[in-house]
Every structure is written in structure tokens, then in C-alpha cells.
Amino acid sequence: MSGTTSQLSVDGKTVDMAIKTGSIGPSVIDIAKLYAQTGMFTYDPGFTSTASCESEITYIDGDEGVLLHRGYPIEQLAEHGDFLETCYLLLYGELPTAAQKADFDYRVTRHTMVHEQMARFFQGFRRDAHPMAVLVGSIGAMSAFYHDSTDISDPQQRMIASMRLIAKMPTLAAMAYKYTIGQPFVYPLNSLDYTSNFLRMCFAVPAEEYKVNPVLSRALDRIFILHADHEQNASTSTVRLAGSSGANPFACIAAGTACLWGPAHGGANEAALRMLMEIGSVENIPKYIAKAKDKNDPFRLMGFGHRVYKNYDPRAKIMQKTTHEVLNELGIKDDPLLDVAIELERIALSDEYFIEKKLYPNIDFYSGITLKAMGFPTTMFTALFALARTVGWIAQWKEMIEDPSQRIGRPRQLYTGPTLREYTPIGRR
Ligand code: ACO
Numbered sequence: 190m191s192g193t194t195s196q197l198s199v200d201g202k203t204v205d206m207a208i209k210t211g212s213i214g215p216s217v218i219d220i221a222k223l224y225a226q227t228g229m230f231t232y233d234p235g236f237t238s239t240a241s242c243e244s245e246i247t248y249i250d251g252d253e254g255v256l257l258h259r260g261y262p263i264e265q266l267a268e269h270g271d272f273l274e275t276c277y278l279l280l281y282g283e284l285p286t287a288a289q290k291a292d293f294d295y296r297v298t299r300h301t302m303v304h305e306q307m308a309r310f311f312q313g314f315r316r317d318a319h320p321m322a323v324l325v326g327s328i329g330a331m332s333a334f335y336h337d338s339t340d341i342s343d344p345q346q347r348m349i350a351s352m353r354l355i356a357k358m359p360t361l362a363a364m365a366y367k368y369t370i371g372q373p374f375v376y377p378l379n380s381l382d383y384t385s386n387f388l389r390m391c392f393a394v395p396a397e398e399y400k401v402n403p404v405l406s407r408a409l410d411r412i413f414i415l416h417a418d419h420e421q422n423a424s425t426s427t428v429r430l431a432g433s434s435g436a437n438p439f440a441c442i443a444a445g446t447a448c449l450w451g452p453a454h455g456g457a458n459e460a461a462l463r464m465l466m467e468i469g470s471v472e473n474i475p476k477y478i479a480k481a482k483d484k485n486d487p488f489r490l491m492g493f494g495h496r497v498y499k500n501y502d503p504r505a506k507i508m509q510k511t512t513h514e515v516l517n518e519l520g521i522k523d524d525p526l527l528d529v530a531i532e533l534e535r536i537a538l539s540d541e542y543f544i545e546k547k548l549y550p551n552i553d554f555y556s557g558i559t560l561k562a563m564g565f566p567t568t569m570f571t572a573l574f575a576l577a578r579t580v581g582w583i584a585q586w587k588e589m590i591e592d593p594s595q596r597i598g599r600p601r602q603l604y605t606g607p608t609l610r611e612y613t614p615i616g617r618r
Contacts, residue, residue, distance in 0.1 A: 199227045213248060230601045237496075240421075241598070242429065246279060246584055247420040254500035258418060259283070267507050272413040272577070273297060273383050276355055279418055279584040294383075300356030301377035301386065303364075304334045311368050320365035320572040321450045327361050328354075329443035339437035341590055350438040351583045358576045359383065363390035366569050384410040387576070392564060404518040405563055408511050409573075412559065415504040415552060416574050418581025422496075424449040428582040429589050433598040438586060445582045446575045452491070455574040459567045461492030462557030465526045465533075474533050482542045492554030493537060499547035508555040515559050526558050 194205045195218050204226045207219040217240045220231055233239045248257040256263040259278050266275050270284075277285045277293050285293060310330055314323050331353070332339055338350035364374050367390075375390045385401040388409065393399035419425070428445035432438070449455035468477050480488040495502060516524055534550050537543045560570050589595055 197223075197227075199229060202227065211243075214250065224601075230603070232603055236426075241426060242421065242589065243592075244420065244585065244588060245282065246588060247418045247581070249420055249497050251495070251497035251499050254498060254503050256419075256503050263415065263503055264507060267411050267414045270414070271382070271384075272410045272417070275414045275417050276580040279580050280351060280587070296352055297356045297383065298377075298379050298386075300352050301360055301379070303357050303360050307331075307334060307361075308364070308374055311364060311374075314368065316369065316371065318369065320362065320369060320568050321446070321456075321575070323365040323368065324361060324572055324575060325443055325447045325450070327365070328358075328446055329440060331357070331439040332437050335439065339439070341432075341435060341437065344591075347438070347587055347590065351587060354438065354442055354579050354583055358579045359387035360390060362569070362572045362576045363387060365572060366391055366566075369568070382406070382410075384413060391569075402518065405515060408515045408518075408559065409563065411507065411511055412556060412573070413577040415507060416577035418578070418584065421585075423451075423454050424578065425582055425585050428586050430598040432586045432589055433595065435597075438583065441586055442579060442582055445578070449575050449578065450571055455571045455578070457491055457551070458553035458557045458560070458570040458574065461553045462526070462561060462567050462570070464491045465529050465557070468529050468533070470525065471528055471532045474529065474536055477533075478536055478540060482540075490533070490537060490548070492551055492557075493543070494546075494548040495551045498549060498551065501549045502551045504552040505550045505554060508552050508559070509550075512555045512559045512562075515562050519562055521562055524558065524562070526561075530555065530558060 193208055195208055196203050196205055204223070206223065208216050209219055210216045224230055231239070246259065248260075249255065258266060258275065259282055261278065261284070266278070273294055274285060274290060276297075277290065307327065307330065310327065311323070314326065335350070335353060338346045338353060340346045360377055367374050372394060375393045375395075377386050378389060379386075381389060381401065385403075385406040388401050388406055389399055421429075424445040427448040428441045431441040431444040436444075452460045464477075468474060477488070477490070480486045481490045481493075512527070516522075516527065534554070537548070537550075543549075557567070557570055560573060561567065565573065
């Protein structure tokens with residue numbers, strides 16, 4: 190392999206393939222012409238060695254535990270800025286000036302209400318529906334309400350759709366929650382910031398005044414920042430693949446939301462909290478560690494392990510700090526779940542199995558405890574993740590649509606089914 194090209198020998202024939210280099214991170218071998226040159230495809234189920242696109246948005250170094258958005262470390266964004274600042278950065282590529290930030294906040298805030306008919310649309314769902322089921326349906330339904338921002342060839346419409354999605358996700362997520370508990374929907378209040386507004390839409394009732402707790406609002410805002418984007422994960426790749434066919438942005442984000450729901454992805458925070466509750470007390474931990482290590486037992490420590498991070502997830506560190514801040518603010522001195530989590534983390538981090546496989550706590554390990562303490566039911570956890578990830582999805586979708594070399598995504602396969610055979614009429618089978 191040379192500096193700029195690599196060679197592959199197939200059936201005695203050598204083909205040259207260009208090596209493309211990014212600004213940081215591993216280079217890639219450009220195999221786009223491989224089929225034309227050799228008649229062969231590459232095989233990489235789970236895409237562990239495959240870069241599906243070029244992107245300028247997010248960089249992860251999984252071995253070092255580094256996460257950068259547009260070059261800025263996640264720790265600095267979470268410490269110094271707010272969620273809408275990170276949204277601006279992801280969408281536009283630069284941190285906003287004070288005037289740009291004020292204008293962006295204003296525009297997002299003015300898009301928070303949803304079409305009144307959406308409220309009636311909600312009535313069609315079963316009362317006990319999972320909020321993620323309601324979200325997938327209602328985000329998809331936005332394409333039926335906002336026709337004036339579905340023309341993806343128009344940059345202005347693309348931006349309006351982006352603003353609408355970022356602004357309306359909290360409203361839809363809060364409505365999904367209110368619907369399942371049988372309380373009236375709470376309309377957004379434009380004098381509040383993005384996250385305080387969301388807390389109010391979730392927890393206020395018309396019968397009494399609701400005061401937003403600024404510590405909880407800041408903590409949740411930070412949780413949103415931590416979840417805002419994570420390069421080409423399963424749900425983002427789903428959004429890109431859906432968008433590559435020219436589908437409208439609301440349909441694409443609904444597809445991403447559906448993918449996020451799975452327990453190996455965004456559903457892990459719900460699964461991690463359920464696991465901590467199932468473990469119940471510190472004495473039971475060794476039994477569960479043994480189950481996680483047993484090859485014949487499908488049990489996995491939820492909130493542990495990551496496809497990309499083979500080191501401590503940088504978001505998990507910030508999340509752990511946020512958990513303590515929230516429990517402190519709420520006066521929760523002894524949370525048995527937190528005790529289980531801390532001890533489980535300690536044992537797992539010193540266990541040979543987890544060390545050897547480089548399994549570290551991921552962001553979902555602590556987020557469940559925090560969200561539960563704030564009053565969110567477990568079924569809402571993934572909905573909150575979807576709310577925060579919407580900006581990442583939309584930024585990646587926009588980047589793809591605006592790339593002149595963009596084509597429909599169409600993976601190939603290794604066919605292992607029957608070869609050609611003659612059809613037998615039903616009477617002779
Ligand atoms: N507990 C116990 N063993 C584990 C765990 C775990 N949580 N995660 C991975 N392993 C083991 C596997 O059994 C496998 O062992 P083997 O090599 O002996 O077969 C090895 O570690 C590698 O695991 P893979 O599943 O091949 O790793 P992959 O990169 O495909 O999966 C994933 C990553 C899905 C995150 C996995 O670690 C997992 O299921 N974790 C629990 C769910 C979770 O927390 N998901 C959240 C992801 S972060 C996010 O979406 C925000």
C-alpha cells in the first residue's frame with residue numbers, strides 16, 4: 190500500500206485504489222470502482238470497516254474517548270454553551286455570534302407550536318401507546334401538515350423544515366407524554382428558553398402554576414447537548430439512507446426515530462435503568478456480572494460497550510457529573526439505583542472480561558437515573574434522546590442533500606439463496 194494508492198490482487202489481477210485522507214482520523218480506501226474493475230463486492234455486515242460518506246460535522250476517536258462537533262470538544266460545548274448554540278454549530282458549522290444566537294433562538298422559539306389538527310391526530314393513538322410509537326407516527330405526519338417545506342431542492346425550504354423539526358420535537362415529545370398520562374396538552378410559552386419550555390410542557394397542568402427549576406433545566410439542556418450528534422450511527426445512517434432517495438425531511442427523521450428506538454441504540458437508556466432496577470441491590474451485582482460474561486446467556490450489561498468507543502465515552506463522564514447535580518438539587522441523598530450503578534461500574538471496570546473487550550460505561554448508563562429523578566417515566570427516555578438527536582439527523586441530512594456527488598444509497602449483498610430452478614405447478618408439489 191503506498192501513500193496515495195493501495196493495491197488489491199484478485200485472481201492474479203492487480204487493481205489500484207486511491208487512498209483518501211480526511212482532516213483527522215483514519216484514511217479510507219476508495220473502493221467505488223472495485224466492482225467495475227474486478228466483478229466483486231466488498232463484504233462488511235454491520236459496516237465495521239466502511240465509511241459511507243464524507244462529513245465535516247462530527248469526529249469521534251473511539252480509542253482515545255474524544256468527541257468533537259465541528260472541531261469543538263463535547264466537554265467545552267456542554268460546559269459553556271446551551272443546546273441551541275450546539276444546534277447552530279451543527280447546522281451552520283460555526284459558533285454563533287451573540288446576534289446570530291439571539292436570532293436563532295427567536296426563530297426556533299417561533300416555530301414551537303404545532304398545527305392544531307395535530308392535536309386531533311394524536312387522539313387516534315391508543316391511550317397506552319409507547320411515546321416512541323406516537324413520535325414515529327406524529328413526526329412522519331408532519332409531512333402531511335407542512336407541505337411548504339418538503340421541496341428538498343429549495344435551500345430555503347430545507348432550512349425551514351430544519352427549524353420546524355428542531356422547534357417542534359419538544360412539543361411533540363411532551364404531547365406524546367401528556368397523551369399517555371391523560372393530561373391536557375400544554376402549549377409552548379415563548380418567554381421560556383428551549384429546555385425550560387419543554388419541562389413546562391411535560392410537567393405543568395392548567396390547574397396550577399408551574400415554576401421551572403433552573404438547575405434541572407440546565408441539567409436537561411446539557412443532556413440534550415450530549416445527545417445532539419454522533420456521526421454515522423445507526424439512526425443517522427438511516428436518515429441519510431432514507432434521504433438519499435429524495436424523501437422529505439419529516440419522513441427521514443421519522444425513519445431515524447424508528448431506528449433509534451431499538452435497545453442496542455437509543456432504547457439502551459430505558460433498558461439500562463430497567464436493568465439497574467432488576468439488579469436491585471449491590472449484593473446481586475456479581476450474579477449479573479457472571480450472566481453478562483456467560484456466552485450461553487443472552488444477558489448484556491446495558492449501558493456498557495459501544496461500537497466506536499473502546500475507552501470511556503466522554504459523554505458518560507459529563508453525564509455522571511450531571512446525575513450527581515440533579516440528585517443533589519432534588520435532595521435525593523440515598524438512591525439505591527445510583528449505589529448499584531456506581532458499584533456495577535467499579536466492578537465491571539476492574540473485571541478482566543470487560544477490560545479485555547474494552548467495555549466501558551456509555552452515555553446511557555447514567556442518563557436513565559437522572560431522567561427518572563427529574564420525573565420522566567422510562568418510556569420517555571428514548572423520546573428525549575430523539576428530541577436531542579433531531580438536530581444531528583437534520584444537519585447530516587442537509588449535508589448529504591447539499592453534496593453535489595450525492596447518489597441514492599444502495600448496498601449490495603452476498604447472495605446465498607437457491608440458484609435458478611424451475612417453477613413447479615401447485616398440484617405437483
Ligand atoms: N455486556 C456484556 N458483554 C458485552 C457487552 C455488554 N454490554 N457489549 C458487548 N459485549 C461483548 C460481546 O458479547 C462480544 O463478545 P465476544 O467477542 O466474546 O463475542 C464483544 O463484547 C463485542 O460485542 P459486539 O456486540 O460484537 O459489539 P458491537 O460493537 O457490535 O456492539 C453494542 C456494540 C451494541 C453497543 C453492545 O456493546 C451492546 O449491546 N451494549 C449494550 C447496549 C447499549 O448499552 N447500547 C447503547 C449504545 S450507545 C448509544 O446508542 C447512545
